[in-house]
Amino acid sequence: MSETYDFLFKFLVIGSAGTGKSCLLHQFIENKFKQDSNHTIGVEFGSRVVNVGGKTVKLQIWDTAGQERFRSVTRSYYRGAAGALLVYDITSRETYNTLTNWLADARTLASPNIVIILCGNKKDLDADREVTFLEASRFAQENELMFLETSALTGENVEEAFLKCARTILNKIDSGELDPERMGSGIQYGDTSLRQLRQPRATTTQNKQQCNC
Amino acid sequence: MFLFSVPFNNRSVSELLLNSKFDVNYAFGRVKRSLLHIAANCGSVECLVLLLKRGANPNYQDISGCTPLHLAARNGQKKCMAKLLEYNADVNICNNEGLTAIHWLAVNGRTELLHDLVQHVSNVDVEDAMGQTALHVACQNGHKTTVLCLLDSGADINRPNVSGATPLYFACSHGQRDTAQILLSRGAKYLADKSGITPLDLCVQGGYGETCEILIQHHGRLFQTLIQMTQNEDIKENMLRQVLEHVSQQSDSHYHKILISLAEVATTNGHKLLSLSSSYEAQMKSLLRIVRIFCHVFRLGPSSPNNGNDMGYNGNKTPRSQVFKPLELLWHSLDEWLVLIFKELERNRKNPSSSTSSTEIASLLLKQRESDHSDTTSKLSSLLDHQIVMEEAYADGDDVISMTANRLSAVIQAFYMCCSCQMPQGMTSPRFIEFVCKHDEVLKCFVTRNPKIIFDHFHFLLECPELMSRFMHIIKGQPFKDRSEWFYEHLLAGQPNSDMVHRPVNESDILLIHRDSIFRSSCEMVSKSTNEKLKQGIAVRFHGEEGMGQGVVREWFDILSNEIINPDYALFTQSADGTTFQPNSNSSVNPDHLNYFQFAGHILGLALYHRQLVNIYFTRSFYKHILGIPVNYQDVSSIDPEYAKNLQWILDNDISDLGLELSFSVETDVFGAMEEVPLKPGGSSILVTQDNKEEYVQLVTELRMTRAIQPQINAFLQGFHTFIPPSLIQLFDEYELELLLSGMPEIDVEDWCRNTEYTGGYDPQDPVIQVGASSFCFMAAVKN
Numbered sequence: 001m002s003e004t005y006d007f008l009f010k011f012l013v014i015g016s017a018g019t020g021k022s023c024l025l026h027q028f029i030e031n032k033f034k035q036d037s038n039h040t041i042g043v044e045f046g047s048r049v050v051n052v053g054g055k056t057v058k059l060q061i062w063d064t065a066g067q068e069r070f071r072s073v074t075r076s077y078y079r080g081a082a083g084a085l086l087v088y089d090i091t092s093r094e095t096y097n098t099l100t101n102w103l104a105d106a107r108t109l110a111s112p113n114i115v116i117i118l119c120g121n122k123k124d125l126d127a128d129r130e131v132t133f134l135e136a137s138r139f140a141q142e143n144e145l146m147f148l149e150t151s152a153l154t155g156e157n158v159e160e161a162f163l164k165c166a167r168t169i170l171n172k173i174d175s176g177e178l179d180p181e182r183m184g185s186g187i188q189y190g191d192t193s194l195r196q197l198r199q200p201r202a203t204t205t206q207n208k209q210q211c212n213c
Numbered sequence: 214m215f216l217f218s219v220p221f222n223n224r225s226v227s228e229l230l231l232n233s234k235f236d237v238n239y240a241f242g243r244v245k246r247s248l249l250h251i252a253a254n255c256g257s258v259e260c261l262v263l264l265l266k267r268g269a270n271p272n273y274q275d276i277s278g279c280t281p282l283h284l285a286a287r288n289g290q291k292k293c294m295a296k297l298l299e300y301n302a303d304v305n306i307c308n309n310e311g312l313t314a315i316h317w318l319a320v321n322g323r324t325e326l327l328h329d330l331v332q333h334v335s336n337v338d339v340e341d342a343m344g345q346t347a348l349h350v351a352c353q354n355g356h357k358t359t360v361l362c363l364l365d366s367g368a369d370i371n372r373p374n375v376s377g378a379t380p381l382y383f384a385c386s387h388g389q390r391d392t393a394q395i396l397l398s399r400g401a402k403y404l405a406d407k408s409g410i411t412p413l414d415l416c417v418q419g420g421y422g423e424t425c426e427i428l429i430q431h432h433g434r435l436f437q438t439l440i441q442m443t444q445n446e447d448i449k450e451n452m453l454r455q456v457l458e459h460v461s462q463q464s465d466s467h468y469h470k471i472l473i474s475l476a477e478v479a480t481t482n483g484h485k486l487l488s489l490s491s492s493y494e495a496q497m498k499s500l501l502r503i504v505r506i507f508c509h510v511f512r513l514g515p516s517s518p519n520n521g522n523d524m525g526y527n528g529n530k531t532p533r534s535q536v537f538k539p540l541e542l543l544w545h546s547l548d549e550w551l552v553l554i555f556k557e558l559e560r561n562r563k564n565p566s567s568s569t570s571s572t573e574i575a576s577l578l579l580k581q582r583e584s585d586h587s588d589t590t591s592k593l594s595s596l597l598d599h600q601i602v603m604e605e606a607y608a609d610g611d612d613v614i615s616m617t618a619n620r621l622s623a624v625i626q627a628f629y630m631c632c633s634c635q636m637p638q639g640m641t642s643p644r645f646i647e648f649v650c651k652h653d654e655v656l657k658c659f660v661t662r663n664p665k666i667i668f669d670h671f672h673f674l675l676e677c678p679e680l681m682s683r684f685m686h687i688i689k690g691q692p693f694k695d696r697s698e699w700f701y702e703h704l705l706a707g708q709p710n711s712d713m714v715h716r717p718v719n720e721s722d723i724l725l726i727h728r729d730s731i732f733r734s735s736c737e738m739v740s741k742s743t744n745e746k747l748k749q750g751i752a753v754r755f756h757g758e759e760g761m762g763q764g765v766v767r768e769w770f771d772i773l774s775n776e777i778i779n780p781d782y783a784l785f786t787q788s789a790d791g792t793t794f795q796p797n798s799n800s801s802v803n804p805d806h807l808n809y810f811q812f813a814g815h816i817l818g819l820a821l822y823h824r825q826l827v828n829i830y831f832t833r834s835f836y837k838h839i840l841g842i843p844v845n846y847q848d849v850s851s852i853d854p855e856y857a858k859n860l861q862w863i864l865d866n867d868i869s870d871l872g873l874e875l876s877f878s879v880e881t882d883v884f885g886a887m888e889e890v891p892l893k894p895g896g897s898s899i900l901v902t903q904d905n906k907e908e909y910v911q912l913v914t915e916l917r918m919t920r921a922i923q924p925q926i927n928a929f930l931q932g933f934h935t936f937i938p939p940s941l942i943q944l945f946d947e948y949e950l951e952l953l954l955s956g957m958p959e960i961d962v963e964d965w966c967r968n969t970e971y972t973g974g975y976d977p978q979d980p981v982i983q984v985g986a987s988s989f990c991f992m993a994a995v996k997n
Binding site (some may be wrong): 073076079188 | 393488552613
């Protein structure tokens with residue numbers, strides 16, 4: 001009846017207006033480029049179940065409006081996010097310059113453990129490029145962000161961006177750096193008991209022991 | 214044949230058997246049973262042994278395929294079963310439905326017999342036609358020892374039947390808690406059936422809280438699944454609530470965990486509702502359902518009884534209000550949204566033509582860009598492009614409001630529910646009042662644009678008069694129909710099965726009324742019953758009469774209301790034209806009059822509650838009193854038109870030189886004796902002048918219409934309000950209240966004629982009909 005997954009991660013997509021945040025999300029969920037995309041009003045929502053390193057993870061993605069007038073509304077969605085895609089437009093230095101503001105917002109409002117990946121979108125418009133790959137990757141390194149250049153039009157690196165972010169979160173959970181049980185972690189356990197129980201009995205009892213604690 | 218008429222005993226059988234010609238395996242009757250079947254069925258061991266000794270076939274099958282062993286097993290004939298087994302009865306024979314003896318024992322939970330039988334059975338997992346084993350049926354019926362016995366005999370604990378249902382599935386589908394417990398502790402797998410329905414689904418569908426709890430105990434992750442089910446609109450809310458209630462009562466930590474999880478789900482749902490691309494209907498319903506369940510479970514309180522009452526701390530010394538924490542995210546977003554809308558409103562107000570002007574600018578810029586093709590200006594053009602984007606975006610301020618109003622209002626409703634479940638019943642949370650005040654302008658804007666929002670989401674208004682007053686003018690502007698629907702919806706809210714019209718009536722709840730003392734016996738019966746019972750439904754029976762049902766109830770209200778205005782009781786006086794009534798200022802002639810008024814209010818409230826019309830029309834001013842609206846001098850005309858005219862004259866004319874010598878006091882007639890009543894302290898020495906005449910008129914009006922009958926009004930309202938909360942009745946004006954209480958005072962004959970269906974060969978031109986219609990018209994004209 002309900003879809004099964006091991007984890008649910010809450011993701012944010014943030015960045016200035018017109019950088020293609022909604023198109024990235026659309027490409028990720030529908031595998032299509034979103035023509036005639038309008039400005040997002042407030043915050044939109046999308047979800048997809050992906051397979052990362054043998055685990056099924058449901059990504060619950062909140063796509064925020066980039067426009068300044070929605071800023072206070074979108075800020076109220078930051079808390080309890082496990083991961084974020086910070087998006088700028090490689091053909092617009094303006095959107096690159098505001099990254100520090102967005103980053104500051106994310107660092108102060110979201111959980112300190114939030115995993116952020118920087119996405120230089122509109123990679124397909126290389127002719128109009130205003131921000132070089134090198135420059136952005138240096139910025140990413142300085143701020144401890146992962147970095148990818150993406151194209152919501154062609155779909156290049158879109159899936160990778162989301163998966164990379166999810167994978168990092170999973171690694172942090174495995175290493176104990178992230179505690180999914182903590183409130184506001186943006187991570188929830190899913191209902192995978194069905195699948196686990198179909199495995200041989202030995203593992204079932206093991207799981208049961210885990211559950212009982 | 215005498216076998217069937219004479220009690221089955223071994224003497225007759227042995228006599229019969231002496232006759233050597235008799236076929237011991239002869240099949241009798243329609244079902245083709247042998248004597249051995251009959252002996253096994255009845256448990257007649259001696260006969261059974263005799264028959265077996267004579268060579269009766271122990272495996273003979275009747276028309277349904279049952280052997281004597283089946284019948285012995287079904288009826289629990291222990292000795293017969295043992296003997297049949299001794300004579301090599303085959304335990305593995307299936308009847309036509311595929312049932313074996315072991316199935317029969319399992320169905321009825323005959324563990325002791327089962328114990329004996331399993332020694333002879335080659336396969337305890339023998340399946341019936343539906344692929345069900347004995348374990349399936351034992352689980353379904355919750356026979357604990359039988360289940361244990363079968364499991365000990367090696368029954369397959371996870372055996373699926375033809376539709377993939379396991380024994381655990383069967384136990385859950387029937388809410389067999391203990392059986393489920395046994396299965397789970399023996400390591401039963403948690404498996405869905407072939408259509409994906411899980412044991413948990415079944416428990417929730419059936420509202421089996423205890424079984425659910427057992428499932429969660431063994432499979433911790435099911436807890437989240439259970440919580441997620443609140444989002445599934447296919448699951449019945451009351452069943453799910455029942456289950457969550459039960460699980461929350463297991464321990465303080467269960468309580469806490471359930472509420473926190475529900476709050477988290479509600480928050481995600483609320484945020485989804487605020488996403489404009491989501492379905493408003495679905496998300497709104499889902500959010501409100503989750504919040505309803507959340508509030509319900511919260512109100513129940515944690516299981517430990519020592520802190521049941523105070524809203525403070527549970528056993529772990531963590532505040533109970535902690536569970537609301539996840540929701541704070543949603544309330545924060547809601548707040549930010551409303552602030553945003555306020556800014557949009559302000560901008561629209563400052564710059565009402567912004568939308569047109571910005572599109573003009575945009576088109577201008579577009580033209581400019583079209584004419585610019587050189588590369589050097591491409592940067593400029595992209596800058597302009599950005600400009601256009603900004604302008605366009607700001608043009609849709611109006612859209613943002615209209616697109617979000619519904620969604621935000623639903624979240625406000627959820628917010629209200631969460632705020633008020635932390636408050637004692639009937640009190641509005643200060644936080645919510647503060648919230649409404651803060652966003653006053655935005656909320657007013659929402660409801661002015663779409664008044665439906667009030668009826669859909671702003672239920673808090675009905676529970677909070679101070680907030681209601683802010684919106685009253687908008688509400689009063691809505692059609693009567695919408696308001697009366699809202700009124701009844703809330704009046705009946707919280708009544709179990711308020712949708713059920715014909716509820717079976719408990720004999721002791723019937724009001725038994727004596728026709729010759731309607732007033733007294735009604736008073737007695739109603740005071741004996743409880744308000745809750747009266748709200749659930751009224752059933753009336755007149756002493757010595759058979760009649761029951763809605764017709765009798767209607768008649769009771771009808772004649773009782775006639776009794777209430779009966780001049781013999783002196784409770785109500787007639788208006789000048791004799792058609793309307795109001796409390797009699799001299800009713801105190803009856804020392805018990807205030808109790809009578811309270812009873813009258815009780816009955817009127819009850820009638821309104823059950824949508825029964827009464828046969829009393831009150832004066833305009835009395836309706837105003839019920840509504841709490843102040844009266845004015847024109848209302849006097851209904852009881853004393855002459856006096857009202859005088860008052861009107863005083864107001865209309867300059868009285869300074871007339872020498873009326875009126876003072877601020879009035880002489881009233883109390884049963885023949887004249888008494889002087891001052892209108893205000895020392896009134897008899899204050900003269901009425903041109904300057905203070907308006908005050909005089911108002912005070913005189915209040916005296917005649919209100920003060921003189923204030924105790925009566927208060928008593929009446931006290932009774933009335935037991936069924937009709939004052940905040941609800943406020944929705945109407947005095948004319949509408951009359952319509953609700955008493956129906957249309959006049960019959961519209963034309964409308965009646967227009968909407969009459971003629972049957973039985975009559976038509977509108979028929980002389981009989983013509984005469985009838987014209988006489989109605991005549992009577993109506995005379996009445997007017």
